[in-house]
Amino acid sequence: MPEQLWFTAILNRLFAGPVTSFLQAIHIAPKHPAAPIPNSVAMELLVFFFLLALFFLLRSRLSVDSPNGLQHTFESIEGFVLDQSREIIGHHSEPYTAFFAILFIFILVANLIGLIPGFESPTGVPVVPLGCAICAFVYYHTQGFKHAGPKYLMHFFGPPMEGMPLIARIFLAALMLPIEVVSHFARLLSLTVRLWANIFAGDLITLVFFSMIPIGIPIIFSGLHIVVAVLQAYVFMLLSIIYVSGAVAEEH
Amino acid sequence: MPAPRDPSPDPKNSGRNNVWVQVGRYSQLALVLPSATIVGWLLGTALDHWLHTSWISIVGLLLGSAAGLIEVIRTVQRDTK
Numbered sequence: 001m002p003e004q005l006w007f008t009a010i011l012n013r014l015f016a017g018p019v020t021s022f023l024q025a026i027h028i029a030p031k032h033p034a035a036p037i038p039n040s041v042a043m044e045l046l047v048f049f050f051l052l053a054l055f056f057l058l059r060s061r062l063s064v065d066s067p068n069g070l071q072h073t074f075e076s077i078e079g080f081v082l083d084q085s086r087e088i089i090g091h092h093s094e095p096y097t098a099f100f101a102i103l104f105i106f107i108l109v110a111n112l113i114g115l116i117p118g119f120e121s122p123t124g125v126p127v128v129p130l131g132c133a134i135c136a137f138v139y140y141h142t143q144g145f146k147h148a149g150p151k152y153l154m155h156f157f158g159p160p161m162e163g164m165p166l167i168a169r170i171f172l173a174a175l176m177l178p179i180e181v182v183s184h185f186a187r188l189l190s191l192t193v194r195l196w197a198n199i200f201a202g203d204l205i206t207l208v209f210f211s212m213i214p215i216g217i218p219i220i221f222s223g224l225h226i227v228v229a230v231l232q233a234y235v236f237m238l239l240s241i242i243y244v245s246g247a248v249a250e251e252h
Numbered sequence: 253m254p255a256p257r258d259p260s261p262d263p264k265n266s267g268r269n270n271v272w273v274q275v276g277r278y279s280q281l282a283l284v285l286p287s288a289t290i291v292g293w294l295l296g297t298a299l300d301h302w303l304h305t306s307w308i309s310i311v312g313l314l315l316g317s318a319a320g321l322i323e324v325i326r327t328v329q330r331d332t333k
Contacts (some may be wrong), residue, residue: 087270182295182312183319186288194283238276 001035006118008035008042040125047110047122051102077101084238089245096244099139104237107132111199111229115222121229123199126192133191136240137184144247152247156180191239195232202228274331281327285320292316 004012012035019036023029030036058070067075081101085093107123114121122128144152154160158176161169202225210218296312299305 084270084273088273178315179319179322182288182292182316183323185291185295186284186316186319186323189291190280190283190287193287194279234272235276235279238273239280242277 002032002038004035005039005042005120007046008037008039011037011042011045038125039120040122040128043113043120043122044110044128044131046119047106047113051106051109077105081237085241085244088238088241089248092248093241096143096241100237100241100244103132103136103240104233107195107236108230108233111233112226114199114203115225115229121199121203123195123232124203126196129192129195129199130188132195132236133188136191136236136243137188140240140243140247141184143244147248155247156184187239187243191236195236198228198232277327277331281324284323284327285317288320288323289313289316292319 016034016036020030020033023036054070058074061068062071078097078101081104082094082097085097085100089096110123110128111121113119114124123132141152144155148154156177157173158180161172164172202221206218206221206225209221292312292315293309294312296309296315299308299312
C-alpha cells in the first residue's frame with residue numbers, strides 16, 4: 001500500500017472498487033488496486049470541491065449594495081486579472097478573463113494547500129501542472145481558431161513573407177512548420193516544468209529545514225513558499241494570457 | 253465595488269510597461285531552449301518508432317534547438333522594438 005494522506009485514505013476506502021474497475025475497463029492496470037487514487041488526484045479533487053463550495057457561497061451572498069469581504073476579495077482578483085489581460089491582449093480581452101481567473105485561483109490554492117499540515121500541494125507532482133498546461137494549450141488554440149477560423153493555421157507557417165518569390169516562401173513555410181509545432185509543444189513542457197519544479201523544490205526545502213531545525217527557520221521557508229506559490233500561479237496565468245494574445249493577434 | 257476601469261487601453265503596448273509582465277516573459281526564456289530541444293527530440297523519437305527509422309530523432313533535436321533559439325530571438329525582438 002502506498003503512503004496515503006488522510007483524505008486520500010477516505011477516498012480510497014469509499015471509491016477504490018469503482019475506480020479500479022473503471023481503470024481496468026480502459027486497459028490501465030493500477031499499481032495498487034486497493035488504493036488506486038494517488039495523493040495528487042485526491043488533493044486536486046479537494047481543491048476543486050473547495051473552490052466549487054466557495055463559489056456557491058459567493059454566488060448566494062452577492063450583493064450590489066453591501067458586498068461582503070469574500071465578494072470584495074474575488075472582485076479584486078477578477079479586476080487584477082482583467083487589467084493584466086487587457087494590458088496584454090487589448091480591449092477585446094473580457095471573454096477570456098474567466099478562464100485566466102480560474103486558472104490563477106486553482107493553481108494558487110493548489111500551491112498553498114501544501115502549507116497546511118496533513119495536506120500536500122498537488123502541483124508538486126508533474127501530472128497536475130501538466131493537466132493545467134494542457135488546459136491552457138487547448139484553450140489558446142481553440143480561441144485562435146474561434147477568432148481567425150482556418151486562417152489561424154497560418155501562424156504555424158512563420159511570419160508573413162510579402163515580396164519574396166513563391167518558391168522561397170514555400171521552402172521557408174515548410175521549414176517553419178516543424179519549428180512552430182515544436183515551439184508550441186515546448187510551451188506545454190516549460191509551463192509544466194516551471195510550476196512543478198518550483199513547488200516541489202519549495203516543499204522539499206521546507207521539509208529539509210524542518211527536519212534539521214524544527215523551530216523558527218521553517219517559518220522563514222514557509223514564507224518563501226507562499227511567495228513562490230503566488231508568483232508561480234501569477235506567471236502561469238500571465239504566460240497563458242501571452243499565448244492567447246499571440247493566438248488572437250491580428251497580424252495574419 | 254472596484255473603481256471603473258479605463259475602457260480604452262493601448263493594445264499595442266502589450267504589457268511592456270508592466271515590470272511583472274516582463275518578469276513572467278523573461279522567466280520563460282530560461283526554460284524555452286531546453287524544453288524545445290527535449291520536445292523536438294521526443295517528437296522525432298516518436299516518429300522514429302512509428303516509421304521504423306533512426307534519423308528523425310536527430311532532425312527533431314536540431315529543429316528543437318532551432319525552435320528554442322527562434323523563440324528567444326522573438327521575445328527579445330518584441331521587447332526591444
